[in-house]
Amino acid sequence: MNDADAPQIACSAKSSAQSLSRQQQARRAFLRSLALIGGVLGLALSAYVPLLRDRLARLRPPGALNEADFLAACIKCGQCLQVCPVNAIRLGDIDEGFGIGVPYINARAQACDFSCDAIQCILACPTGALTYDKPDFLPVRSGAPLTAPPVLKAKIDDPENTLNLQERMGVARLARPEACLAVQGKGFRGSARGAAFKGKLRYTEVDRWKPIPIHEHPYDVPLCDLCVRTCPVADAIELRPRRGADGVERMTPEVLAACVGCGVCEMICPAEPAAIIIGAQAVWEGAT
Amino acid sequence: MKRQWLLLLGMLGMTPKKPQTIPAPVQEIMARKYADKAHFIEEKLRARAEQPVSHKWRNRRWAVLIIINLLFVISFWLDIQMLEGALTGSRFVGFHLIDLNAALQVMLAHKHIIVNLVIGSLTVFVLWVMLGGRSFCSWVCPYHLVSELAEKAHLALVHKKLVSEHEFHRGVRTLCWLLFAALSFLSGYTVFETLSPTGILSRALIYGPGLALAWVVVVVLFEIFYSRRAWCRYVCPIGLTYGVVGALSPTRIVFRVEQCFHEGDCRKVCLVPHVLDITIKGRADAEVMNLGPDCTRCGLCLDACPNGALQFDIKGLSSLL
Numbered sequence: 382m383n384d385a386d387a388p389q390i391a392c393s394a395k396s397s398a399q400s401l402s403r404q405q406q407a408r409r410a411f412l413r414s415l416a417l418i419g420g421v422l423g424l425a426l427s428a429y430v431p432l433l434r435d436r437l438a439r440l441r442p443p444g445a446l447n448e449a450d451f452l453a454a455c456i457k458c459g460q461c462l463q464v465c466p467v468n469a470i471r472l473g474d475i476d477e478g479f480g481i482g483v484p485y486i487n488a489r490a491q492a493c494d495f496s497c498d499a500i501q502c503i504l505a506c507p508t509g510a511l512t513y514d515k516p517d518f519l520p521v522r523s524g525a526p527l528t529a530p531p532v533l534k535a536k537i538d539d540p541e542n543t544l545n546l547q548e549r550m551g552v553a554r555l556a557r558p559e560a561c562l563a564v565q566g567k568g569f570r571g572s573a574r575g576a577a578f579k580g581k582l583r584y585t586e587v588d589r590w591k592p593i594p595i596h597e598h599p600y601d602v603p604l605c606d607l608c609v610r611t612c613p614v615a616d617a618i619e620l621r622p623r624r625g626a627d628g629v630e631r632m633t634p635e636v637l638a639a640c641v642g643c644g645v646c647e648m649i650c651p652a653e654p655a656a657i658i659i660g661a662q663a664v665w666e667g668a669t
Numbered sequence: 670m671k672r673q674w675l676l677l678l679g680m681l682g683m684t685p686k687k688p689q690t691i692p693a694p695v696q697e698i699m700a701r702k703y704a705d706k707a708h709f710i711e712e713k714l715r716a717r718a719e720q721p722v723s724h725k726w727r728n729r730r731w732a733v734l735i736i737i738n739l740l741f742v743i744s745f746w747l748d749i750q751m752l753e754g755a756l757t758g759s760r761f762v763g764f765h766l767i768d769l770n771a772a773l774q775v776m777l778a779h780k781h782i783i784v785n786l787v788i789g790s791l792t793v794f795v796l797w798v799m800l801g802g803r804s805f806c807s808w809v810c811p812y813h814l815v816s817e818l819a820e821k822a823h824l825a826l827v828h829k830k831l832v833s834e835h836e837f838h839r840g841v842r843t844l845c846w847l848l849f850a851a852l853s854f855l856s857g858y859t860v861f862e863t864l865s866p867t868g869i870l871s872r873a874l875i876y877g878p879g880l881a882l883a884w885v886v887v888v889v890l891f892e893i894f895y896s897r898r899a900w901c902r903y904v905c906p907i908g909l910t911y912g913v914v915g916a917l918s919p920t921r922i923v924f925r926v927e928q929c930f931h932e933g934d935c936r937k938v939c940l941v942p943h944v945l946d947i948t949i950k951g952r953a954d955a956e957v958m959n960l961g962p963d964c965t966r967c968g969l970c971l972d973a974c975p976n977g978a979l980q981f982d983i984k985g986l987s988s989l990l
C-alpha cells in the first residue's frame with residue numbers, strides 16, 4: 382500500500398510507517414464496509430422501481446389480498462403453484478421488484494378454471510396472502526366483494542355448490558367488440574386456440590375431475606359463445622342482444638356481477654388477440 | 670454466562686479479545702504440551718502422518734444439502750408431496766415449515782400473523798435450536814454450496830496473486846439485518862427477499878430458472894474476484910437470524926486445547942474464522958470450549974484438524990454416551 386496517495390493523517394512522530402499503514406487499512410476497510418451496506422440496500426430498494434413504474438397489474442390467484450398487502454404477506458414459496466391442477470400459477474421474477482417469487486396468473490395462457498373445486502391455492506398458502514376470510518382490519522376495495530358466493534357450474538347439482546370466495550380477482554370486459562365472433566354474427570368450428578395451445582380446462586361432460594387440453598375438445602357452434610359456455614361460474618356472463626353504434630342489434634357477451642375474474646373467457650376466446658380480457662384486480666363498476 | 674455473551678457479541682461483529690487470565694488447568698496443559706519441544710514436534714508430525722486431511726464432514730454435508738434440495742425438487746416434479754414449497758416456506762408431509770428470516774420479514778411487513786405462520790415458524794425454530802442454528806446455512810442453504818465452489822476459485826486466484834482479498838467489518842451483517850428488518854416494517858414489503866440468493870436459488874431449482882439468477886451470478890463473481898464468501902460473511906441476515914436461534918443449541922463443535930498444535934489449519938478453511946480465535950496459542954481459557962453461535966457446524970475444521978482437537982458435540986448427550 383502506498384502511503385503517499387492516502388490523505389495525510391496527523392500522527393505523532395512515534396508512529397511508524399507500519400502502524401500508519403494499518404490505520405489506513407482499517408480506514409479503507411471501514412469505507413469498504415459502508416460501501417457494501419450502501420450497495421446492498423440500494424439494490425434492495427431498487428425493487429421499488431417496477432412498482433413505481435405502475436406496471437400492468439398482475440392477475441393474482443383467487444383469494445389474494447389487495448396488491449400491497451399481498452406482496453407483504455406472500456412468503457414467496459410457491460406452494461399455491463404446486464397444488465394447482467391446471468398449472469395456472471406462475472411466480473414473478475426479479476424484474477417485478479418486490480413481486481419476486483409472488484404468484485400470478487397469465488389468463489390467456491392458462492386461466493384458473495376452479496377445477497380444484499375447493500380453491501387449493503388458498504388452502505396451500507401458509508401466510509394468509511391467499512385467504513378465504515380476509516381479516517377485518519384489512520381494507521376492502523369498493524366493488525371487489527362478490528354479492529353472493531359464486532355458484533360453480535360443475536357443482537351445480539351438489540348440495541354445497543358455491544365457491545368459498547368473497548372477493549373477485551378481477552373483472553372480464555369485452556375489450557375488442559369488433560373482434561368478437563358473436564358480435565360479428567359468426568359461429569366457431571375447431572379447437573378454440575389451435576392445435577399447439579397447451580392450456581387445459583375441465584369439461585364436466587368429459588371428466589368431472591380431470592382437466593383436459595383445450596385442443597382435445599373442439600367446438601362446432603353456429604354462433605360463437607365459447608366464453609359463455611366455458612365460464613366456470615353460473616350467471617357470470619351471457620350473450621345478450623345489444624344495439625351497436627350503427628343501430629344494428631347484435632348478440633354480445635355481457636359480463637355480469639357474478640364475474641370473479643378467473644380468466645377462462647380470455648383463455649378460450651378464439652379471436653387473436655382475445656376480444657374479451659380480464660381487468661386484473663379490477664372491481665365491479667356496474668353493468669355497462 | 671459471560672462467555673455466551675461475548676460469543677454473541679462476536680457474532681454481531683466484535684473482534685475476539687485475548688483472555689485476561691488463563692485458568693491454572695489450561696496453563697498446566699499448555700506447559701505440558703510445550704515442555705519438550707522435540708516431543709511436541711514429533712507428535713505433530715505423527716498426527717499429520719496418521720490422519721491426513723479428510724473430506725468426511727464436507728462430503729456428508731454436501732450429500733445432506735443436495736438431498737434436501739432435491740427433495741423439494743422431486744416433490745414437485747414427481748408430485749410425491751413429501752416436501753412441498755420452497756426453502757422460504759414448505760410443508761413436510763403436511764407439517765408447515767417456515768424459514769425464520771422469511772417469516773420475520775412477512776410479520777414485519779404485513780403486521781398480521783396467522784396461525785399457520787406461527788406453527789411453521791415454531792416448528793422450524795425448535796428444529797434449528799436442536800440442530801445448531803446456523804447449521805441451516807452449511808447443511809441446507811443451496812447458496813452455501815455455490816459459494817463454497819466460488820471460494821475455491823477465489824482462493825486459487827488469490828494464491829496466484831491474480832486478485833487480492835478484501836475484508837469488510839463483520840458488523841456489516843448486523844447492520845444489514847437491522848436495516849432490512851426496519852425496511853420491511855416501514856415499507857411494508859419483504860425487501861430482503863428480492864435479493865436473497867437462498868430464496869432465488871431454491872425457487873430456481875424447483876420452479877425453473879429465471880432472470881433472478883443473474884443477481885446470484887453477480888454475487889458469485891463478487892466473491893470470486895473481490896471478497897471471500899462476502900455474502901455469507903458480511904451481508905446475509907438469514908445467517909444472523911439462525912445464529913441467534915442456535916445461540917444455546919446443544920448441537921455444537923467443541924475445542925479441546927489439549928489436543929491442539931495451534932497450527933491454524935482450521936482457521937484457514939473456516940467461513941467464520943473469528944469463532945476459531947480460541948485455537949490461537951494463548952487464547953483458550955478453558956479445557957473444553959464451544960465455538961459459539963456464529964459457527965455453521967459445517968465440519969470443515971474437523972476435516973482439517975490432524976489431531977481431533979475439534980469435535981461435534983451434543984450437550985448433555987455426549988457426556989452420557
